[in-house]
Amino acid sequence: MQHGNNNEKKLGEIMYKKFNSLFLVIVIVFILCSGCTSQVKQKNLVINQLAEIAKMEQKFQKAGEGIQKLEVKELEYYEKIYLYKISEVNKRQESAKQAINLLNERKERVNEESKLIHDIDIKIKELQTINIETKDEQFRNEVNNFIKTWRERTELYDKLNSKYKDAMETDLSIYNLLSQKKVDLKNVKNETKDTNHIYKDVIKYNDQLNLYTQKLNNLQKDIYEKYGK
Secondary structure (H helix, E strand, O other), X not given: OHHHHHHHHHHXXXXXXXXXXXXXXXXXXXHHHHHHHHHHHXXXXXXXHHHHHHHHHHHHHHHHHHHHXXXXXXXXXXXXXXXXXXXXXXXXXXXXXXXXXXXXXXXXXXXXXXXXXXXHHHHHHHHHHHXXXXXXXXXHHHHHHHHHHHHHHXXXXXXXXXXXXXXXXXXXXXXXXXOOOOOOHHHHXXXXXXXXXXXXXXXXXXXXXXXXXXXXXXXXXXXXXXXXX
16 A cells, blocks of 8 residues: 555656646746747837838928929029019019018928928937837847938938028028119129029038938838838
8 A cells, every 4th residue: 555655646746747847838938929929019119110200201201392392483483583674673573572472481381391300300219219129139220220310311401401591591682682673783693693502502412311311211111021010
């Protein structure tokens, strides 16, 4: 009887050890699965944040298109001024007035555009905070590269914005000169020379900005294709 009890005890110990081992395996698998699920959720948070940034970027781009349309209209009035005869003072003054009105609207739109891009900066900071928790090193680095490129573009935009505002001020000076009954052509020529010089810098910065925008689009597309839902 004692021998039988010992066998039963040993069998119980073996089963207990097997149960403990199985329990540990289940716990480890559960932890690993939880970690995987947590990282999937983490990546989704990053992807969703990028999607929000993309929506805001569309508004920023649309604002730029609106400014370009105003530039075209404004240029039409500017060119009309030089088509009028010297005696057609009223027509010249009216065209100059319309150009000034469009310029003032353009100023407002530029301020709105600037606000839009800097509103996205807030989302970029949030993205950086979220991305810190990402365990996938390659994914984290690609997102960080996007963030770095974005900030470089914003710095470039601020330079462009500053030059563009300078150019608008010289444009305004020209329109004010052309709205006078008697036009001082020498002053107009000097102001035009100044504004053309400034616009060269504007064009240079704008071309660089477009390259950064294309780079950002490519980086975001790559992230979506590799890690998106």
